[in-house]
Amino acid sequence: xxxxxxxxxxxxxxxxxxxxxxxxxxGICIGCGIIRFRKAVLLFGFIVLLGIFLHGQKVMSTVGKDxxxxxxxxLSISFLVSASLIIFxxxxxxxxxxxxxxxxxxxGTAIGFQKAVNYMKLGEILLSWIISPFVALFFAFIxxxxxxxxxxxxxxxxxxRILRILLLISGFLIAYNTGANELATVLGPVIYSNLLERTxxxxxxxxxxxxxxxxxxxxxxxxxxxxxxxxxxxxxxAAQFGAGCSVLLFTILGMPISTTYCIIGAISGVGLVKGxxxxxxxxxxxxxxxxxxxxxxxxxxxxxxxxxFVYAKNIN
Numbered sequence: 180x181x182x183x184x185x186x187x188x189x190x191x192x193x194x195x196x197x198x199x200x201x202x203x204x205x206g207i208c209i210g211c212g213i214i215r216f217r218k219a220v221l222l223f224g225f226i227v228l229l230g231i232f233l234h235g236q237k238v239m240s241t242v243g244k245d246x247x248x249x250x251x252x253x254l255s256i257s258f259l260v261s262a263s264l265i266i267f268x269x270x271x272x273x274x275x276x277x278x279x280x281x282x283x284x285x286x287g288t289a290i291g292f293q294k295a296v297n298y299m300k301l302g303e304i305l306l307s308w309i310i311s312p313f314v315a316l317f318f319a320f321i322x323x324x325x326x327x328x329x330x331x332x333x334x335x336x337x338x339x340r341i342l343r344i345l346l347l348i349s350g351f352l353i354a355y356n357t358g359a360n361e362l363a364t365v366l367g368p369v370i371y372s373n374l375l376e377r378t379x380x381x382x383x384x385x386x387x388x389x390x391x392x393x394x395x396x397x398x399x400x401x402x403x404x405x406x407x408x409x410x411x412x413x414x415x416x417a418a419q420f421g422a423g424c425s426v427l428l429f430t431i432l433g434m435p436i437s438t439t440y441c442i443i444g445a446i447s448g449v450g451l452v453k454g455x456x457x458x459x460x461x462x463x464x465x466x467x468x469x470x471x472x473x474x475x476x477x478x479x480x481x482x483x484x485x486x487x488f489v490y491a492k493n494i495n
Contacts, residue, residue, distance in 0.1 A: 182374055185251060188258030192365050193384045195265035196277055196357070197391025208419075213346050213412060217393075223354045224389035230358025231366070231381050237433030238360050243367030245300045246282065247289035254368055257284035260480050264473065276437035276473060278364050279308065283474030284481035285368070291485025307434040308470075311425050312444030319421025319445035323452045326417060342412040349416050352423035356438055360426055362388060364435040414449040421445040440470060 208214045247253065261280045282304060289296050330338055366380050375383075422438065422445040429436045443466055 182251065185254035185258055185369065185372075186374060188255065188262050189365060189369050189384075190387050191262035192258060192265065192277065192281070193362065193387035194391035194395070195262055196361050196365060197388040197393070198266070198395030208346055208350050208415070213343055213415075214350075219350070220389070220392045222351070223357075223392055224385060226351050226354035227358035227362060227388055228381065228385040230355040230360075231362045231385065232358075234355070234359035234430060235363035235366070235381075238363035238430060238435050239367035239370060241300070241304070241367070241433045242282065242285075242364045242435050243369075243371030245297055246304075247285055247294055247296050249285070249289075249368045249372045251372070253285065253288045253292060253294070254372060254374070256484055257281065257288045257481050258368075260284040260288075260477055260484070264477055264480075268469070268473070276308075276439050276470070277361055278304075278435045278437050279470070279474040280477040281364060282435065283477035287478035287481030287483075288485050291482040291489070304434060307429055307432075307436050308440070311429055311434075311436040312440045314428065315422040315425035315441035315445040316448035316451075317421075318424045319417045319448035320452055322421050323414060323417035323449050326413065330413075339412070342416055345416045346412055346419065349419035349423055352427065353419055353438060353442070356423060356426040356430060357388070358385065360430045360435060361438060414452075418442065418445040418449045421448065440466075 208219060243249070258281075261277070261284050264280045265277060282301070286296055286301060330341065333341070362384050366375075366384050369375050370377055370380055419442070422441040425441045425445070426436060426438050
């Protein structure tokens with residue numbers, strides 16, 4: 180019976196992945212008017228499933244067994260804390276990293292229960308969180324400059340047709356990474372604690388990601404697609420492709436990194452190429468504050484709930 184709690188919380192987080200992270204794949208395309216929402220979400224769900232099946236193992240291993248040795252109590256508390264923070268952030272129209280709140284709450288809960296924590300692995304993950312947006316910025320900067328030197332020389336009609344195809348390809352790459360990295364982060368602890376078998380977990384996780392994408396994602400899509408800098412199909416491809424390459428690189432290394440913040444870093448990189456005046460610096464500062472606050476808050480809440488629980492148990 181106690182297994183229902185972490186599984187239910189896992190479902191909530193999978194829905195949150197869809198509601199929050201669909202913006203990474205669809206925000207720029209929809210912001211540019213390239214693809215309609217319903218069609219994009221259907222394609223998104225299918226490619227997420229491919230990503231978790233074909234490339235999710237390393238990230239699942241990192242989160243599921245390399246940070247802490249999870250059990251029912253740790254899973255229940257950390258997943259409920261994570262789901263609550265993610266859904267609240269989505270309601271506030273602020274993009275949030277699934278990885279940050281989940282790993283922060285896992286670490287806080289484990290320390291609260293006085294379980295062993297792999298601080299070396301946590302340090303590696305934290306370093307990857309810091310580096311990955313800048314890698315995405317670099318990739319986007321290079322791609323945009325290459326396009327300026329090559330694609331921009333073609334007739335306008337040809338440019339428009341090519342960009343529509345390129346944007347869809349880059350969106351598919353982001354969707355693939357959502358399965359291989361984002362969903363793998365969510366399912367890793369559940370699979371390695373033997374609550375769910377691998378294949379059923381993949382299908383069920385993808386299904387709930389799709390539900391979140393279809394019913395809840397549009398609010399954050401508006402923020403990512405339009406809130407940081409003016410995005411057109413030309414710069415949109417550079418940003419999406421740069422972010423997708425960054426996430427795929429870290430996925431291969433087994434690091435659970437934020438597609439959300441890679442997208443934001445890549446969009447900022449495009450904005451820098453176009454000129455600092457085009458970048459909403461105030462909005463980026465707000466996101467950076469959220470970047471620091473989210474894992475810290477998740478850690479504190481997870482730790483605090485456990486200590487209250489342990490204290491109450493000792494009194495009784």
